[in-house]
Amino acid sequence: MMNLAPWKVILVVLATVLGLLFTLPNLLPANVRDSLPPFMPKSTLHLGLDLQGGSRLLYSVDTVALRNERLTNMAEDIRTTLHDKQIAFTDLAVSGGEIGLRITDPAQVNDAANALRQTIGAPLAGAGGGRDVTVSTGADQRLRVAFVPSAFDAEASRAVEQNIEVIRRRIDQMGTKEPEINRQGKDRIVIEAAGESDPEKLKNIIGQTAKLTFQMVDENAQPEDIAEGRIPPGDEILPSTDGLAPSYVVRRYAPITGEMLTNAQPGFDQNTGGSVVTFRMNGIGSTRFADITRHNIGKRFAIVLDKKIISAPNISGVIPGGSGQIYGRFTPESANELSVLLRAGALPAPMKVEEQRTVGAELGADAVKAGAVSAIVGLVLTMVFMLLIYGMLFGGISLVALAVNAVMIIGIMSLTQATLTLPGIAGLILTLAVAVDANVLIYERMRDELRAGKSLISSMEAGFSRAWGTIFDANMTHIFSALIMFNLGSGTVKGFAWTLSIGVLTTVFSAVLVTQVLLAWWFRATRPKTLPIA
């Protein structure tokens, strides 16, 4: 106690000053904070969504749907390949994550398999060669075509990345407050938008696949056939939102797709004044659009978004320039939304919401208030209790250690921009309340040693050296439970675990070192003969 190592004093002073420096921005109003000199830290505590209000959306990328979509396209390739080789087949279908078909002539089974092995799918990257699909033969002249699992996993993973890219582009186009977009695990995407307490708009922009196609309406389809469920081959029935008919029968073949668009903008129709979306196509699109309009004057084509028909206008003349307007039942907002989606492109893989958490800004403000009030009450109670038990001097020293501890925790949290949640505030209060345990252990040890007949000075020394092991062991247990909470997966619980872990580290530092320095100063200044707590 007498020879207090200078490094301890320096460390304590340094930690306190730095802690205060990084805590300070939290206490200043925003305009003062902005006018601080550049070397001063400016970041405040990063409040979680439950405290500032906001939305969190967890999407999963539907890899099953992605696989089926790829397989459906592949089935068309198979049809073409076998047709070219003049191999007859039946029962071509996608089911259970693979394509099945039956070759009519048993003698052609091997030829068919070999032909498919050479043309279907894509070559694998790397030196090994091979393709990303396997073709296997089974009993009864059956062939099965499936993805190599590792190749499909890589593709799914790429699709998730591309989805994130598209979502970024869409949100950039929106020009609103930037949400955080992160990948989670293999096929999950987390979007957190602070302050956004109405996630509907966000969901509209993010969640839509936005696959645009132009498909011809099948004018020859007989309503009687459709009513009896006989859909002409190569056709499909799609629901419509144009308000004129509940659904249309359209050709499956889509000559024009969203990828061919180079631009899309909201606008107004010159004649009716209604909202429309104007678009411009690239070279291929323009050529095809001109061809189609030339050959189908008087017929209708359907503008389809995600398998829903927006409108089915009549072709009144050739449209050569590759630009046009999409009519529909738009409001200015929905026209803007659609043009954002079209500009940013379609999602490569469909997604669905797995988890949604929204907290209104008001509720967040209430939570901040509740957290602050309970924190203050809890700390004041703890402080009064410590003063009652250990008196002004020793109780006071533990309170200074507590204050340094609090300042360090808030400083570190502001510096690292760790998220503070409402349970995090609870963790903070509990940490501080239990932090005085280290002081109690030290003080009680001193009293024990004194009772055992040791001198005052060696009792004080022993108080620190022998309580240290206990304090260390006891705090390690908190670290363990906090580390495990990190892996629980929920944002609010993570916030709790994070404050708990920072708190344990600062507690060990402040309760031991700060207490030691203060007690040494007291000892040197007064040269006491007895301990005020014994």
Next chain:
Amino acid sequence: MKFWPLIKVLPVRTHFRFVRLSRVFASLSVLAIVGSLFLTLYPFKPPCGGLACGIDFQGGTVMEISTSPAPADPAKVHAALSGMNLNETVQTAGGPGLALLRFEAPKGADISATVTQVTNRLKGAFGTVRVVSTDVVGPTVSGELLTSGMLGLGFAILAMLLYIWFRFELQFGLGAVAALFHDVFLTFGLIAIMGRLGKIEFDLKAVAAILTIIGYSMNDTVVVFDRFRENLRKYKRMPLGEVIDMSINEMLTRTIITSMTAVLALVALAFFGGPTLYSLSVIMLFGIAIGTYSSIYIAAPVILLWGVKRGGDDEEAVPLKPATVR
């Protein structure tokens, strides 16, 4: 100034014979554990048994809505949502115009789109509706959360066992883990009872609270064990039971003071922290009481039951010795 500071007034050394009562308390604890287990599991309803399952683990939607200035009439809410097949429950709480709406989206429906639909229907029925908060958890995520929550509890207990084993001896570790199981089971019992009273749901926050209790209970046990190990080395001839009693008595002042500070902070949280922190702080309050009790009446007596390896008279005890099983 005669009564202040209090530390001078508190008895310097107590001489309670804790060990003598340990049989009685151990039996009571076993009864309590059996009761808690029963309440936790019965009526075996998946996924949470007898606990009031929160949406974290069960999946579903909870919306807090405000229909103010119109009163949040549950019948009107039900009427607005009729035909959607949601099995919704409506609870008016927290003030005029406020209601808590719980439902489960029909199988196969988009859970998020269902929320949009519900909001639109309510807006149609009430005019203005403000959504205060929404929590939607899909079936995949809720299953994962439940698994990771339970694994978390298991790992926490295992980590504690290994740490105590490493720092003390296996017997100490077993004693500590017995105390942990005791605390965790009784806490589950509390959550089950509070759940039946409609006060506390079993969700991720509850798991976080239990994990904190595990940390705290261990903290308490470690402090007692530390003194126990020291006294074992100091008094090699003293019967084990007396060493345990002495160690607990020596640490009693500390145990009481630390528990008190934690209790004070948690009471403040329970009273002023609002509904989110209520369950967290009530569970932790209970856990701290139980944790303090179990350090004294479960952890130490278990050691007595198994015995520990003690050095002979002339053998120097080695600190931080790795575990040795008899």
